[in-house]
Amino acid sequence: MSRSSTGYHHGDLRRALLEAGAALLEEQAPARVSLREVARRAGVSHAAPYHHFGDRGGLLKAIGDACMGDFLARQEDAAATQSDPADRIVALGEAYVSFAAERPHAFALVFDPELCPPQDPSPERAPLIARNEELLAECVAAWLTARGRGPEDLEALSTAFWGAVHGLAALVGEGQLGREQVAPALRALVR
Amino acid sequence: MSRSSTGYHHGDLRRALLEAGAALLEEQAPARVSLREVARRAGVSHAAPYHHFGDRGGLLKAIGDACMGDFLARQEDAAATQSDPADRIVALGEAYVSFAAERPHAFALVFDPELCPPQDPSPERAPLIARNEELLAECVAAWLTARGRGPEDLEALSTAFWGAVHGLAALVGEGQLGREQVAPALRALVR
């Protein structure tokens, strides 16, 4: 029942809606992604999405989950390309910023607190968040030991680094900063 | 003509709308601030705002200008309370984060790129932005000289610090970080 794409029941509407919504998100900010437009692009009636996602928030949340997956994949890739701890941290940060620069609306959606409250996040996203924090902590810990320091500041430094990278990413995503200003700032930080 | 508050023509609708809008912004995110609700709270018809602000964006932009003013005032105050360069930087960052924590919607509005594009900002806000960058550069420069370093990294360090503080503020405003995690992270940075 879930295979054919032709036919009255469309076969795979959920995926089609997710794809249409993700495509729309590349063009417009999350607030302007309308359920009706997504349905229109998927070629179904405006009320069709309601059966698959409870409401507009449900659709946005599902799209956000997918974006979070993309984001995490990029983070993992970036971390894997470098072996030196300092370089790895910089690579992590640059991947973070690249995502925000190239897909600003997806980035905004991923961190929208109304769609996925940081306290009790959706069961779909919780493992992704955990994995991301784990990755960051690993890199910071490696960097600390490489500099001959104990792990006493690990948590403070992790949040500091997260804050720095997140802020640079947000500012770039908002157009407040040029992308070329990021690398020097990051390097100045891990100096 | 613009003084009396009684009478049919209301006297000072523009200010009343700004106040109603600002009050609404304390309760709800910018995206949910509706022109009609603001008009309702000001006790006028739903089309009344159009004569004073061109459209919804105009009202939000004006509210954002006011919020930016509040924000800058807090930054100035924070910088004035400390004399030691390192302490001043930390105070600046904490004021930044406090604003985002206490007035998250105002914070989001101030940095909304669709309402006030960072390239060619509104003539009302441009001086505020300039003053803010100046303040930050001053503090970073003082911190650099206090550590016996030349101003060669001033720009990179300024953006790095701005990014860190902005990121921490955004994460706190979104509820992703607890407010108590900020001070240790900041102190770890200026260490």
Added chain:
DNA sequence: ACCCCATCTTTACACCGTCAAGACCGACGG
């Protein structure tokens, strides 16, 4: 073969931003 029910459509409602036309009233010239 039949019926069930998940899926999709239709219809309807309230709210929103925006625009055009009209009502109101203070101010200014005669």
Added chain:
DNA sequence: CCGTCGGTCTTGACGGTGTAAAGATGGGGT
């Protein structure tokens, strides 16, 4: 003192949105 003028506000309308309820459709299990 009176009239008209123009900025201010209201009314009404249009298209778009999210959401809910009710009706149509057709595939899959018994």
